[in-house]
Amino acid sequence: MGTAARGCGPLIPSLSESSRPLRQQIFERVRAAGLMPRVLVAKELGVSPASVTTLTSELIEMGLLIEVSARRDTADTGRGRPAVALGVKADARLVAGIKLSDREHTAVIVDFAGNLVADEAIPRNPGSMELSDLVDATEALIDRICARAGIPVEQLSAIGLGVPGFVDSHSGYVHWSPVLSSRYVPLAAAATERLKVPVHIDNDANLVTLAEQWFGAGRGLSNFAVVTIEHGVGMGFVLNHRIYRGAHGMGMELGHTKVKLDGALCRCGQRGCLEAYVADYALVREATTALNLTNRETQSVNILLESLFDHAKAGNSAARSIFHRAGRYLALGLANVVNLFDPELIILSGERMRYDYLYANETLAEIKEMALNTRRPVPKIEIHAWGDLLWAHGAAALALSEVTERVLGATREMAAQ
Amino acid sequence: MGTAARGCGPLIPSLSESSRPLRQQIFERVRAAGLMPRVLVAKELGVSPASVTTLTSELIEMGLLIEVSARRDTADTGRGRPAVALGVKADARLVAGIKLSDREHTAVIVDFAGNLVADEAIPRNPGSMELSDLVDATEALIDRICARAGIPVEQLSAIGLGVPGFVDSHSGYVHWSPVLSSRYVPLAAAATERLKVPVHIDNDANLVTLAEQWFGAGRGLSNFAVVTIEHGVGMGFVLNHRIYRGAHGMGMELGHTKVKLDGALCRCGQRGCLEAYVADYALVREATTALNLTNRETQSVNILLESLFDHAKAGNSAARSIFHRAGRYLALGLANVVNLFDPELIILSGERMRYDYLYANETLAEIKEMALNTRRPVPKIEIHAWGDLLWAHGAAALALSEVTERVLGATREMAAQ
Numbered sequence: 125m126g127t128a129a130r131g132c133g134p135l136i137p138s139l140s141e142s143s144r145p146l147r148q149q150i151f152e153r154v155r156a157a158g159l160m161p162r163v164l165v166a167k168e169l170g171v172s173p174a175s176v177t178t179l180t181s182e183l184i185e186m187g188l189l190i191e192v193s194a195r196r197d198t199a200d201t202g203r204g205r206p207a208v209a210l211g212v213k214a215d216a217r218l219v220a221g222i223k224l225s226d227r228e229h230t231a232v233i234v235d236f237a238g239n240l241v242a243d244e245a246i247p248r249n250p251g252s253m254e255l256s257d258l259v260d261a262t263e264a265l266i267d268r269i270c271a272r273a274g275i276p277v278e279q280l281s282a283i284g285l286g287v288p289g290f291v292d293s294h295s296g297y298v299h300w301s302p303v304l305s306s307r308y309v310p311l312a313a314a315a316t317e318r319l320k321v322p323v324h325i326d327n328d329a330n331l332v333t334l335a336e337q338w339f340g341a342g343r344g345l346s347n348f349a350v351v352t353i354e355h356g357v358g359m360g361f362v363l364n365h366r367i368y369r370g371a372h373g374m375g376m377e378l379g380h381t382k383v384k385l386d387g388a389l390c391r392c393g394q395r396g397c398l399e400a401y402v403a404d405y406a407l408v409r410e411a412t413t414a415l416n417l418t419n420r421e422t423q424s425v426n427i428l429l430e431s432l433f434d435h436a437k438a439g440n441s442a443a444r445s446i447f448h449r450a451g452r453y454l455a456l457g458l459a460n461v462v463n464l465f466d467p468e469l470i471i472l473s474g475e476r477m478r479y480d481y482l483y484a485n486e487t488l489a490e491i492k493e494m495a496l497n498t499r500r501p502v503p504k505i506e507i508h509a510w511g512d513l514l515w516a517h518g519a520a521a522l523a524l525s526e527v528t529e530r531v532l533g534a535t536r537e538m539a540a541q
Numbered sequence: 542m543g544t545a546a547r548g549c550g551p552l553i554p555s556l557s558e559s560s561r562p563l564r565q566q567i568f569e570r571v572r573a574a575g576l577m578p579r580v581l582v583a584k585e586l587g588v589s590p591a592s593v594t595t596l597t598s599e600l601i602e603m604g605l606l607i608e609v610s611a612r613r614d615t616a617d618t619g620r621g622r623p624a625v626a627l628g629v630k631a632d633a634r635l636v637a638g639i640k641l642s643d644r645e646h647t648a649v650i651v652d653f654a655g656n657l658v659a660d661e662a663i664p665r666n667p668g669s670m671e672l673s674d675l676v677d678a679t680e681a682l683i684d685r686i687c688a689r690a691g692i693p694v695e696q697l698s699a700i701g702l703g704v705p706g707f708v709d710s711h712s713g714y715v716h717w718s719p720v721l722s723s724r725y726v727p728l729a730a731a732a733t734e735r736l737k738v739p740v741h742i743d744n745d746a747n748l749v750t751l752a753e754q755w756f757g758a759g760r761g762l763s764n765f766a767v768v769t770i771e772h773g774v775g776m777g778f779v780l781n782h783r784i785y786r787g788a789h790g791m792g793m794e795l796g797h798t799k800v801k802l803d804g805a806l807c808r809c810g811q812r813g814c815l816e817a818y819v820a821d822y823a824l825v826r827e828a829t830t831a832l833n834l835t836n837r838e839t840q841s842v843n844i845l846l847e848s849l850f851d852h853a854k855a856g857n858s859a860a861r862s863i864f865h866r867a868g869r870y871l872a873l874g875l876a877n878v879v880n881l882f883d884p885e886l887i888i889l890s891g892e893r894m895r896y897d898y899l900y901a902n903e904t905l906a907e908i909k910e911m912a913l914n915t916r917r918p919v920p921k922i923e924i925h926a927w928g929d930l931l932w933a934h935g936a937a938a939l940a941l942s943e944v945t946e947r948v949l950g951a952t953r954e955m956a957a958q
């Protein structure tokens with residue numbers, strides 16, 4: 125560590141949790157809850173009702189929150205007093221979320237409360253693209269979904285853009301992605317320049333985590349881990365109601381933690397990555413052996429996996445052993461998450477959480493065998509399957525986060541007493 | 542996740558970074574820096590000099606900070622204008638730090654600026670103790686070091702107490718420790734009751750991390766990881782100038798992450814833990830084979846290891862292969878830290894970082910082979926060897942943290958605008 129890095133303050137402003145104004149925290153709690161009375165906001169944040177009243181007045185004046193009258197549900201008399209809850213003003217802003225993947229591009233537009241306004245999916249031919257082609261594809265998709273929503277592109281406050289691979293959300297650079305033919309690509313800047321709307325990028329796992337936090341099983345939870353198992357293995361982590369990306373926004377690569385020295389080859393080029401034991405391609409490369417296939421390269425991953433799954437269910441021992449080993453390695457990976465991050469809940473999330481072999485009781489028992497032996501029980505593990513728009517929803521949540529940060533989190537001075 | 546856990550706010554107040562008052566942040570930055578001009582404080586925290594002036598006046602009035610006049614070092618004229626820096630008022634508080642271990646108990650008393658006032662070490666017979674015996678030992682040590690410092694025990698504002706094992710710093714419970722004969726022991730409460738001074742507990746790795754942050758290679762750094770390799774393998778992590786213990790204070794157990802399915806037996810009773818490949822006992826159990834020893838149980842760990850090390854240096858291939866494998870597993874563990882936490886710096890810290898085989902260029906090259914392949918270089922890795930009082934210093938840093946939190950961080954209302 126050179127002296128230059130000392131004493132120069134946080135490098136990544138958005139990691140400075142301590143500077144997040146209370147006003148922003150209030151807004152985020154209300155959005156997570158949907159509707160929330162002021163007294164509950166005050167209680168949750170541990171501040172006085174008077175402070176909450178002052179700050180929510182500001183948020184209402186800014187056109188971000190609204191008051192919603194709701195009669196209390198008192199079954200006995202029907203004379204419940206009217207209660208006022210706070211809610212997000214849905215039409216305050218619109219954002220878009222886009223997911224670019226190998227198979228198809230998907231997009232959603234949501235309002236400021238996260239309600240779906242429009243959605244769109246375009247199939248594509250697999251393969252990596254040049255940056256300009258990828259920006260072209262993004263622009264075409266944005267034009268199309270805005271037309272569907274009946275709004276001009278300029279009405280979007282921000283666009284969230286998700287790509288698989290190693291993505292530095294803070295700098296807006298993609299270090300490596302299967303959809304891009306180059307490394308170290310300034311994707312956020314290029315897309316922002318083209319679309320004239322701020323574009324924020326992130327990787328798959330963080331998008332899923334944001335989707336769970338804003339729209340899914342993580343709504344209102346202060347901490348949880350999300351693990352995704354599909355083409356790769358990803359991880360996201362929410363701590364104190366905020367997504368945590370490692371110290372510089374490039375951590376949480378659970379899929380590339382090493383679970384065996386000199387182990388199986390991973391598509392990242394290294395050996396022994398967790399992903400190389402549990403991702404779909406890891407199963408597929410063993411499937412040909414189990415199914416006694418000749419080398420028919422033309423079979424798609426999905427067809428091969430479905431066939432392998434059918435054989436396993438029918439009792440084929442080679443097919444079963446593939447799933448068995450994958451399940452054990454998954455258990456090892458999840459136990460490591462428990463031992464390092466100690467989360468309240470682990471959500472196994474993904475577009476298609478189909479292969480229940482991976483989430484069998486056996487796997488859960490193995491996690492317990494490998495998690496720290498304390499009095500505390502192993503965290504609850506929930507399986508959450510989404511439809512095709514999961515990733516785009518996550519990208520929209522990213523855009524909403526960034527807009528909120530821009531509108532409410534910009535001035536550090538507000539944290540001063 | 543049951544509904545009970547939703548919407549009830551953060552469970553662990555000290556994890557609520559967002560509530561840490563700016564006044565406390567200012568104090569902590571000044572303490573980390575030693576001496577710091579107001580303008581630099583303002584710059585680092587991204588707030589106005591006016592806010593800093595107001596808040597430092599409060600801190601000076603509270604008797605926690607002082608102004609120190611220092612003539613600027615202008616070599617050319619000697620007429621540099623006098624500059625005023627802020628410093629911690631050293632005699633504002635006194636705290637003690639104690640480390641209880643299998644081999645000896647150590648203690649220090651430090652002032653509020655972290656200066657050593659007195660130290661003490663008492664050898665002991667190995668073996669676990671009952672809670673009451675352990676509290677007796679703590680009391681005896683505190684009496685002795687207070688006598689040495691010439692102060693009554695009541696003058697201590699807090700005591701930090703470090704024990705090896707699985708320690709929940711927030712609840713004050715020890716889930717398991719080699720120095721305690723029972724599990725799930727309310728050590729902090731029992732010691733506080735006896736000593737009539739607030740006692741805070743934590744595990745080895747967090748103490749070393751605090752020692753590095755307050756007194757060592759981590760002073761003033763916003764994020765770094767600390768990995769300790771001795772009787773076990775520990776890890777601590779500082780994020781945004783704060784120690785991060787996992788979501789519930791029981792994470793960061795790097796030594797018990799699994800690096801091999803069904804691997805070597807660990808002293809925790811599970812298989813395949815990193816510790817079971819790199820800790821001293823892991824080396825020792827192979828050493829008898831390498832050194833062709835008969836089973837002489839009486840040889841101490843240290844003597845066996847020194848002998849093994851000598852043989853390796855002399856070219857004994859079996860001895861070398863033990864260190865070689867340990868070094869490779871260490872590289873794997875550190876690469877996993879990089880891939881998950883993405884730290885700026887990793888400090889390999891410990892009381893005796895002797896076995897340089899573990900930190901050879903070979904090991905560093907292996908880390909690079911297993912860390913995420915991005916344009917960013919692998920984080921810098923520093924080796925930091927301390928004397929015997931490392932742990933006690935860390936315990937004192939824990940006590941200082943807690944006192945600071947108590948004096949400056951208690952009221953969340955201060956974060957309200």
